[in-house]
Amino acid sequence: MTTETLIRAEHPLPEAEFGERYAQVQQFYSHQMQLFDAHDADRWAATFTEDAVFDVPTLDAPVRGRAGLAANVRRNRAQQERSGDQLRHWIGMLDIRPGRDDELHTRCYALVYVTPRGGTSKVLRVCVMEDVLVRVRGKWRTRHRVVTRDDLA
């Protein structure tokens, strides 16, 4: 528990830009997670860069690139259509560290809620998510993501 590496809170942006940037990142994650939960595979994959690395504990190995990301969402969709579970991914406690130019490092918490069809909702997982975001043609994209699960820590 004591070895967690937190990102530095300092940011070199002028005040007005920090507020704008923070809102953009919140909007970005909100849309990205809604696409994920709706199993909108291609639009979700497009929120990552072409060469993105996606390293999460539910996968055996990191996924690289949009085709692999989209395939992962299609597997989720098939699995959840069988099980009847609706997942919802929440991001919170978003700590951002603007870097050089159009790059950002983020560290946040991620919760996963599950609701079985006709059943009772519950918290499924509590995670920490660390991203490198880059801005490509005016839009934020995830270039690198590492997720760790509290239950596997």
Add this chain to the structure above:
Amino acid sequence: MTTETLIRAEHPLPEAEFGERYAQVQQFYSHQMQLFDAHDADRWAATFTEDAVFDVPTLDAPVRGRAGLAANVRRNRAQQERSGDQLRHWIGMLDIRPGRDDELHTRCYALVYVTPRGGTSKVLRVCVMEDVLVRVRGKWRTRHRVVTRDDLA
């Protein structure tokens, strides 16, 4: 699960205005939900337009107008005073789409937590909330709300 209609992420606002708008909407929902959970019926109803439509699965039919909205909160208050439950409504994953002039479409997740008096807190419901917000004399108001519950989907 695959038929969910997500709102478009594109927004026509200049950068600085988007950040300002996003913060205003977060502040608006925070205050609106705190009023709701405190059963402050009239002040909560005043965060809706006079002709607002409120369509939620816990009600048999959509409520229209502030008097009906306030009456609904008073029923909640009476019911929760009997049961001893404290509810807390959380908004997250807020996706906003600024429209023409002083209008906004939002799509977000809503969680409801319940704590029985002296008891153990738990997640009660996981919902999706879609609003049309309008700005009236400088203040955001909900004109139309549709909530769906994951357990009833």
Add this chain to the structure above:
Amino acid sequence: MTTETLIRAEHPLPEAEFGERYAQVQQFYSHQMQLFDAHDADRWAATFTEDAVFDVPTLDAPVRGRAGLAANVRRNRAQQERSGDQLRHWIGMLDIRPGRDDELHTRCYALVYVTPRGGTSKVLRVCVMEDVLVRVRGKWRTRHRVVTRDDLA
């Protein structure tokens, strides 16, 4: 339930400053809570003013000053290393009321999630948190905090 005192939503800041301020406070809490959950005692204590008052229901009496705050985190660390529990504190429904100069009053909800080592995550507590924040040499600091728990209300 009906006696809760909500803060006023009105704020005297110009629009662009409100958005900036709101983002700063979100960033502040995100970082503060991540430090708390990582048991980073001194850096967490440094997010409070030297003379801060910290009044939470898990402590017998309010803690005053940074040394006491840091000691409290070290006790948490020792306790959680024994139990194997990982706690995560989430802030949401953040309602801010800018005051005079570099001072802010906030009222928000706070959730605590717990994950036992190798076990199942769950909601541990639902709380309401009220802070007075001040800006010292360009950085927000908590000067006064009162937390109430829904299960003890």
